[in-house]
Amino acid sequence: MDTTDEDRADALFHALSDRTRRDIMRRVLAGEHSVSSLAASYDMSFAAVQKHVAVLERAGLLSKRRSGREQLATGEVDAVRSVASMLDELEAVWRGRIDRIDELLARSPTRLTRFTDSSSPDKET
Amino acid sequence: MDTTDEDRADALFHALSDRTRRDIMRRVLAGEHSVSSLAASYDMSFAAVQKHVAVLERAGLLSKRRSGREQLATGEVDAVRSVASMLDELEAVWRGRIDRIDELLARSPTRLTRFTDSSSPDKET
DNA sequence: TTGACATACAACCAAACGGTTGTATATTGG
């Protein structure tokens, strides 16, 4: 409902919409990595990778911890789960549609045949 | 592994990174809607909404079906699920990290204390 | 102290994005 929620969703999906950032997420979810060790993995400047890390950090998908002169990044699995739950909500909306169709079919059993066409696969509820 | 998979992921996350498009997804997952009926719901031009629908269609998140002069859009729940499974894979990477830490702890029980710090909540596997 | 390393950040640039208006093309109803 809140606009802030939508802002968060915008930031999360946007952060994940870049393949380099998704790859960074895989690495930092597997374990801590300094920004420079991450940068060494990609064919682009250090500054570019640092900006990608900053985008992920602003979205809450990773956090950083100082260790001497290095900045160690670690993936925030809870943020990943929050994105998954947004998708679950979308799926729930779809399930609601199926339930409504089922109810219709239950009310007038013989009237509507072939109402669920091939493009909407009727799977488990 | 394939670049095309990453292209698909780029398109899916990008398509979902806009709040208007996410709202359109909620509507078309709940049931079929013509492009103009969708456009009527938003404070922007018909063309803008039509472009949003096109972005979602190109990403495979919805499909259209002609009905007379109307174009009826319907949400593709399988595409939504495919995004969810990408996030599940990310979560699996994280779970792998925890497993590795557990194994380390099992090998040398007393050496590593407080190895899992406060920023990495140790939850269920 | 000095130099090498790790990071941060500003300025710049081309391309993509999200919106607009305008025009063209089908399709329906009278």
Place this chain on the structure above:
DNA sequence: CCAATATACAACCGTTTGGTTGTATGTCAA
């Protein structure tokens, strides 16, 4: 046939994005 409706798409425009280089700051090691 004609007018209204529904859609598609091109052209344009300001902003954001994803990259670059250059510079500044902080930390470690000799």
